[in-house]
Amino acid sequence: MNKTVNQKAWFFVIPVVVLVAFNAVIPLMTVVNYSVQETFGNNEFFWSGLDWFKQILHSDRFHQALRRQLIFTFTILAIEIPLGIAIALTMPRKGPWVSVCLVLMALPLLIPWNVVGAMWNIFALPKIGFMGHVLNSMGFDFNFTRQPGDAWFTLILMDVWHWTSLVVLLAYAGLVSIPDAYYQAARIDGAKPFAIFRYIQLPKMKRVLTIAVLLRLMDSFMIYTEPFVLTGGGPGNSTTLLSIDLVKIALGQFDLGPAAAMSLIYFLIVLLLSWLFYTLMMRGEEE
Amino acid sequence: MAKITLDNLRHSYMENPQSAEDFALKQIDVEWDDGGAYALLGPSGCGKTTLLNLISGLLKPSHGRVLFDDVDVTDQQPDQRNIAQVFQFPVIYDTMSVYDNLAFPLRNHGVDKVEIDKKVHEIAEMLELTDRLKTRASGLTADGKQKISLGRGLVRSDVNVIMFDEPLTVIDPHLKWQLRSKLKELHEQIHRTMIYVTHDQTEALTFADQVVVMDEGVVVQIGTPIDLFERPKHIFVGHFIGSPGMNVLACDIDNGKVRVGGEVIEVANADGFNANGCEVVVGVRPEFVSFVDKGGIEVDVTSVADTGRHRVVAVKKDDLELKLLLDEEDELPEGKSRIAFDADKTRIYADGWLVEQEGNK
Amino acid sequence: MTKRTNWIVPTFYIFFLMLPIYWLINMSFKTTNEILGAFTLWPQEFTFDNYIKIFTDPTWYTGYLNSLTYVGLNTVISVSVALPAAYAFSRYRFLGDKHLFFWLLTNRMAPPAVFALPFFQLYSAFNLFDTHIAVALAHCLFNIPLAVWILEGFMSGVPKELDETAYIDGYSFSRFFVKIFIPTIAAGIGVAAFFCFMFSWVELLLAKTLTSVAAKPIAAVMTRTASTSGYELGLLAAAGTLTIVPGAFVIYFVRNYIAKGFAMGRV
Numbered sequence: 003m004n005k006t007v008n009q010k011a012w013f014f015v016i017p018v019v020v021l022v023a024f025n026a027v028i029p030l031m032t033v034v035n036y037s038v039q040e041t042f043g044n045n046e047f048f049w050s051g052l053d054w055f056k057q058i059l060h061s062d063r064f065h066q067a068l069r070r071q072l073i074f075t076f077t078i079l080a081i082e083i084p085l086g087i088a089i090a091l092t093m094p095r096k097g098p099w100v101s102v103c104l105v106l107m108a109l110p111l112l113i114p115w116n117v118v119g120a121m122w123n124i125f126a127l128p129k130i131g132f133m134g135h136v137l138n139s140m141g142f143d144f145n146f147t148r149q150p151g152d153a154w155f156t157l158i159l160m161d162v163w164h165w166t167s168l169v170v171l172l173a174y175a176g177l178v179s180i181p182d183a184y185y186q187a188a189r190i191d192g193a194k195p196f197a198i199f200r201y202i203q204l205p206k207m208k209r210v211l212t213i214a215v216l217l218r219l220m221d222s223f224m225i226y227t228e229p230f231v232l233t234g235g236g237p238g239n240s241t242t243l244l245s246i247d248l249v250k251i252a253l254g255q256f257d258l259g260p261a262a263a264m265s266l267i268y269f270l271i272v273l274l275l276s277w278l279f280y281t282l283m284m285r286g287e288e289e
Numbered sequence: 290m291a292k293i294t295l296d297n298l299r300h301s302y303m304e305n306p307q308s309a310e311d312f313a314l315k316q317i318d319v320e321w322d323d324g325g326a327y328a329l330l331g332p333s334g335c336g337k338t339t340l341l342n343l344i345s346g347l348l349k350p351s352h353g354r355v356l357f358d359d360v361d362v363t364d365q366q367p368d369q370r371n372i373a374q375v376f377q378f379p380v381i382y383d384t385m386s387v388y389d390n391l392a393f394p395l396r397n398h399g400v401d402k403v404e405i406d407k408k409v410h411e412i413a414e415m416l417e418l419t420d421r422l423k424t425r426a427s428g429l430t431a432d433g434k435q436k437i438s439l440g441r442g443l444v445r446s447d448v449n450v451i452m453f454d455e456p457l458t459v460i461d462p463h464l465k466w467q468l469r470s471k472l473k474e475l476h477e478q479i480h481r482t483m484i485y486v487t488h489d490q491t492e493a494l495t496f497a498d499q500v501v502v503m504d505e506g507v508v509v510q511i512g513t514p515i516d517l518f519e520r521p522k523h524i525f526v527g528h529f530i531g532s533p534g535m536n537v538l539a540c541d542i543d544n545g546k547v548r549v550g551g552e553v554i555e556v557a558n559a560d561g562f563n564a565n566g567c568e569v570v571v572g573v574r575p576e577f578v579s580f581v582d583k584g585g586i587e588v589d590v591t592s593v594a595d596t597g598r599h600r601v602v603a604v605k606k607d608d609l610e611l612k613l614l615l616d617e618e619d620e621l622p623e624g625k626s627r628i629a630f631d632a633d634k635t636r637i638y639a640d641g642w643l644v645e646q647e648g649n650k
Numbered sequence: 651m652t653k654r655t656n657w658i659v660p661t662f663y664i665f666f667l668m669l670p671i672y673w674l675i676n677m678s679f680k681t682t683n684e685i686l687g688a689f690t691l692w693p694q695e696f697t698f699d700n701y702i703k704i705f706t707d708p709t710w711y712t713g714y715l716n717s718l719t720y721v722g723l724n725t726v727i728s729v730s731v732a733l734p735a736a737y738a739f740s741r742y743r744f745l746g747d748k749h750l751f752f753w754l755l756t757n758r759m760a761p762p763a764v765f766a767l768p769f770f771q772l773y774s775a776f777n778l779f780d781t782h783i784a785v786a787l788a789h790c791l792f793n794i795p796l797a798v799w800i801l802e803g804f805m806s807g808v809p810k811e812l813d814e815t816a817y818i819d820g821y822s823f824s825r826f827f828v829k830i831f832i833p834t835i836a837a838g839i840g841v842a843a844f845f846c847f848m849f850s851w852v853e854l855l856l857a858k859t860l861t862s863v864a865a866k867p868i869a870a871v872m873t874r875t876a877s878t879s880g881y882e883l884g885l886l887a888a889a890g891t892l893t894i895v896p897g898a899f900v901i902y903f904v905r906n907y908i909a910k911g912f913a914m915g916r917v
Contacts, residue, residue, distance in 0.1 A: 005743040014738035015750065017731040018794055025791035026757045029768030092659040099657075101905045106664045109671070112897025114852050114869035117890045124677055124883060125670040132673045135689045163667065170663075186347050187380040191441060192368035192397035201382045201393075220758050227854055252767060273756060 036262035054263035064264060066239070067247040068271075074243055075222040078161045082218060083211070085162070086169025090177055091203070093170070107167040119231025122160040126232075146233065150240035153233050157241055160232060161225070165218060172214045176207035212283045216276055223272045244268050291358040291449040293321040293344060293482065298353035300339055306351065313339045315506040317353070321450070324480045326473070328497030330487060332529065336506040337486045341452050344484070346370045357449055368397075373442020373451045377458050379434030383427040387418055390426045391440045398445070408444045415475065416440050432464045439472075443479070450482040457492065469496060490530050502526050518574075519634065522643045527572050533601055536578065536611040538571045540637070547571060547637060550586045550609040555632035558644050567639040575601065577631035578613035580622055585629035593621065604628060671894065677887035685883050700888035710892075713871035716782065717851065718896070720865065723786035725846040728793040729801075729839060736801035737827070741810065754795040765791075766859045773860055784860045785867070789853060793846045800845060804838025840907035847900060869893055 040050040058064045093103055110118070128134040128145045133156075137144040146152040180202065188198050226245035229235065235242035235250070242250070248268075252261035298317040306312055314336045321327055329337050342348040344355060346367040354363045362370050382390050391409045400408075413419045416436045421429065426437055435456055442451045453472075457465045473496060476483055485496050493500050494514040502509045502517065502525075510522040521527035527535030541548040542564055547556050549571055556571060588604040600615045604626075613628065615621060637644050677685060678700055679693040688694075704710055738744070739751060769788055770779070778784040812834065816826040832839070857867045872889035 005741060007744065008742040009744050011738035011742035011744040011747075014734035018735040018754070018798060019750070021727070021731060021787070021790050022754060022757055022794050025769075025788060028772050029765045032768035032771065033765070089659055089663050092656040094657070094660075103660055103664070105901050105905050106667065107660075108901045109894070109898060110667055112848055112851060112894075112901060114854055114893050116854050116869055117872070117893050120886055120890055121670050121674045124887060125673045130685055130689060130883075132669065163670065166663075167667070181378065181380075183376040183378060183380050186342075186345075186367070187374065187376060187438070187441075189347065189367045190345060190372060190374050191394040193393070194397065197397065201384060205382075205384045216755075217758075249766075258767070276756075 033262045033265060036258045037266055038259075038263075040259055050259065054259045055267065058260060058264050058267060063247070064267075067242055067244050068268075070240075070242065071223065071244045071268075074157070074161075074225075075219060077158055078165070078222055079215065079218055081158070081162050082166045082169050083215060086166050086214065087173050087207070087211070089166070089170045090173035091199070093174055095178060104171070107170055109167075110164050111167055115227035116231050118160065118164055119228040122156065122163070122228075123232050126156045148237055150237055153237060153241050157229055157232060160228060161222070164228065165221070168217065169214045172210040173207055176210035177203060180206045208283070212280070215279060219276060219279065220272055223268070291482070292323045293450060294354075294356040294359065295319045295321075295340075295344070296354040296356060298340075298343060298350050298355070300343060300348065300350045300352075312351075313506055314343070314350075317508055319501060319508060319511065321482060321484065323358075324482055326476050326483050326485070326496060326498045328485045328487060328493035328500045329503065330490060330493040330500055330529075331503035332488055335503045337488075337503055338454055340503070341374070341454055341484065341486055344450070345372050345374050345452060371445070371447045371449045373445065373448050375435065375438045375442060375451070375453045375456045377455045379431060379438050379459065381426040381429075381434050381437050383425075385426055386423055387413075387426050387429070387437060388422040390437050391418075391422075391444055394441050394445055408446070412440050412443050415443070415478070416471075431459045432461070432468055435460060435468065443475070448481060450484060453483070453485045453487075455487050456485075457487075457489075465492075472496060490532075494530070502529065504529075520636075520643070521572065524570065524572055524638050524641050527574070531574060531576075533575055533612050535572045535574045537638075538573070538609060538611060540569060540571045542569055542637070550588075550606045552586045554586075554630055554635065556630075556635045556637055557633050558636050562637065562639075562644055564639065569644075570638050571635060572638050572643075573611075573630045573635040575612045575614045577634040578611065578628055579631070580613075580615070580619075581627050581629040583627065585627040587625055587627050589624075590621070590626060674887050674894075675891050677883060678891045680884055682882055682884050697884075700882075700884045701892075703885060704888055704892065709866075709871055710868075713866060713868035714896075716861070716865045717857075717868040720782040720785040720789070720857070720867070721847055721850045723782060724789045724793060724850045725843050727786060728790055728797045728846045729843050732794055732797035732801055732842065733832070733839075734827075736798045736805055737831075739798065739802045740805035741813070751798075754798060757795050758792050766855060769856060770859050779860065780862045780864045782865045785857045785865060786850075788856045788860055789850045792853075793849055796849065797842045797846055800842040801835070801838055804835045804841075808834055837907055840904060844900070844904050844907070848897075851897060851900075 037054055038049065038051060040053075089107075094100055113121070123131075125131050126133045126146050128138060128147075134144055134146070143149075144152050146156040184202050184206075185198070188202055193201070224245060225243060226249065229241055229243060230246055230249075233241045235246045244264075248261055248265055251257050251264065295317050298314060299312055300314040301312045303311050309315055317340065329340065331337050339348065343350050346355075346362070346365055346369070350363065354361050356362065357370065382393060385393065388409055391412060392405050395405045395408060409422070410419070413422055416439065418433070418436060418440065421433070426434065429437070439451075439453075439456070442448060457468060460468060469492065472483075472485075485493065487493050494517075498513065499511060500514060500517055501511045504523075504525045510517060510526050512520075512522075517526055517530050521530070521535060524535065524537050527537070538549050542559065542562065545559055545561060546553050547559050548554070554571070586606060586609075588606045588609075590602060591605045591610075592603045594601045594603075599617055600621070601612055602615050602621065603610065603612050676692060679696055679698070680690070681695050681697050681699065684690065684693065684695055739747060773779050773784045773788070778787075808831070812830070813826065816830050817823075821830065854867065854869050858870045861867065861870070872886075872893060
């Protein structure tokens with residue numbers, strides 16, 4: 003659409019800018035402020051420059067948390083995106099089953115995050131939880147509170163359970179927006195189902211899938227409540243993702259400086275990843 | 290290439306159609322000759338697109354059969370029928386180049402590479418797309434995209450019929466004319482059967498050798514553009530084709546004499562006609578009404594509209610209102626004037642349908 | 651495309667989704683003895699004790715009311731400020747528009763875990779600590795960008811000619827916006843409101859940080875109830891089940907809006 007240039011449009015945007023800036027800029031400045039200072043309590047602060055940043059970038063603890071975070075993020079993306087597309091493709095397009103599917107699938111999205119964690123904790127408990135009991139009676143030695151591998155398995159499964167529906171809903175929205183004529187033309191051209199997927203459905207879903215990947219990417223980096231309730235970051239530190247580590251440092255040890263520096267570093271990482279992905283996806287569009 | 294026969298075709302979108310209203314197509318028996326250029330003309334919602342989808346196989350009819358060269362294809366899928374269709378909105382494969390778009394149907398049918406390359410270039414040449422073969426199809430303008438949709442139908446040498454579903458809807462007006470003459474030219478080059486669906490009479494009349502006029506799920510008339518103009522079989526056709534449309538006038542009939550506005554007029558098909566309780570009207574095109582010095586019907590001129598080549602004059606006598614065409618050079622009579630109808634081109638219609646008579650056929 | 655076996659995939663997926671929820675509900679009707687004693691697929695000694703315990707505690711009603719209040723406030727604020735902004739983004743080009751849009755979206759990347767403490771200080775400084783409006787405003791951080799983005803999508807789908815026709819017909823801008831434009835994108839507003847509701851309802855970290863008593867959210871009440879009474883899984887399950895109910899209600903009522911929003915293809 004051709005947009006007219008109109009600087010007065012800023013007036014429409016001002017309320018949004020003010021509200022978001024209030025919530026974003028002031029706390030962000032606070033965090034930046036902490037990140038360059040050292041405190042010994044009593045509200046006494048000393049300038050420490052970029053020391054915290056150097057210290058964190060060289061600390062094993064940060065590297066490990068970051069590595070766990072990246073493994074987690076890419077694992078859930080690798081599962082949720084293809085699974086979400088597959089489910090959206092097989093969902094009915096019209097009829098009463100559409101709303102049944104939508105309602106049931108959207109349900110996990112509307113459960114408070116700590117309840118999701120608690121629910122999966124109960125569900126996966128080795129003896130009395132359904133999943134734990136079934137796995138153990140099938141001969142697996144499953145205990146997510148003791149074995150890191152099991153904790154990871156439960157954590158990933160929980161995230162897939164919680165968020166795949168978001169991908170499904172977005173992909174489905176992309177699919178139903180494809181006019182019938184495309185499918186008809188493809189049938190007339192004799193296209194096989196895979197060709198229809200590859201040349202019609204996937205290109206038309208590109209926009210919503212970009213959004214889906216971005217949302218999942220950002221949100222998985224921020225994930226805190228669910229794993230905290232489920233595993234508390236354990237056993238040991240095996241499921242301590244970035245946010246959990248941050249809160250441990252900030253509130254557990256009251257090291258505001260390092261926590262702030264770390265959160266800025268990790269904010270920049272998410273920003274960089276999102277920006278890279280976004281430009282990569284949009285480069286094709288501009289041609 | 291094939292002759293297409295629609296035999297006793299009816300279609301409803303409902304599971305259990307009860308009355309005639311439930312049918313989108315009520316009763317269709319049409320034969321489309323091989324290599325003809327047809328237009329399917331009718332107002333929006335008359336069932337044109339449904340009919341098209343029945344021929345292409347995107348829909349399966351509730352009743353009746355579709356035959357290609359006398360072979361029943363009713364149960365065949367679109368890809369088995371070897372047809373091509375150009376839709377209202379251009380359908381292209383966004384991520385492919387123009388070349389790949391044109392090659393797509395051939396690749397799906399397993400044609401070998403050399404043959405594909407030859408065909409694609411041949412068609413691109415015809416459609417003047419050769420210099421854009423390497424560009425991405427999504428970058429083209431609407432008419433370019435529509436050419437690609439058309440090209441995908443043309444590349445296949447086995448295509449029985451090419452169908453167009455209002456293909457010029459999204460094209461800029463000045464390009465419409467160009468693309469339409471291109472179509473006509475292509476038809477003369479390749480002699481495939483083409484069916485062109487539209488609600489625009491100019492498009493239909495300029496493109497087609499035979500026009501099929503539809504209204505409310507039935508075929509009202511099939512004929513050449515001249516037939517439709519001079520001998521509309523139904524007042525709907527008279528109304529729908531021509532600008533302004535045919536005058537439809539209330540009349541009294543007794544003993545074969547037709548009275549309009551109190552005066553007896555001559556018509557072409559009233560001999561021995563018996564109304565039998567039908568509603569009878571007189572239809573005459575504005576082109577066949579003229580001012581006369583004496584006789585005819587006395588009327589008042591109510592308005593004049595200048596269309597450039599001629600003037601449309603509206604006249605009135607009591608409840609009788611009609612329009613007539615007056616050439617630019619002819620003089621418009623002042624005050625009370627008299628009009629008369631061309632008897633050969635004035636006909637009566639019973640319940641909307643033309644009254645057919647032996648002598649007139 | 652429409653293969654007969656297609657229904658299997660969504661059915662299995664929904665089954666997978668429902669399993670943990672069923673387990674939660676199942677647990678909530680069991681006695682503590684049964685939960686710890688034996689593995690049972692449904693309650694052998696069906697009991698309402700857990701629910702009775704919760705409902706006899708008055709903090710529960712207020713918890714519900716608190717949550718619904720700030721979620722409702724947030725939805726209204728987010729959507730109403732996002733409407734004009736989304737209109738500006740969809741219709742006009744102005745200085746810094748692209749950067750502004752991207753900046754708005756980056757706010758979804760800010761980890762609440764990091765912001766919790768600064769938020770606490772900020773809202774305390776404004777004397778808003780432990781009020782509904784504090785949580786509602788804080789949630790604007792991630793809901794406004796989302797609402798702007800969703801609404802912008804819907805508005806871009808409305809042809810510009812609609813605006814122009816209205817001006818020619820003599821509508822003033824504000825009258826056009828309220829009388830014509832908003833009804834046209836009603837489905838979009840429904841979808842945006844739904845997502846705002848959803849993200850505000852499920853977020854707990856900020857809501858918990860910014861409240862102590864007067865505006866304490868239901869999910870936080872639940873954690874407290876469960877933890878103060880020791881490790882009582884039945885009670886925890888009942889509390890969890892109750893927090894699912896409002897969400898389920900909301901989805902049920904907006905399902906047609908969502909389906910319609912999807913049909914417009916602009917989500």
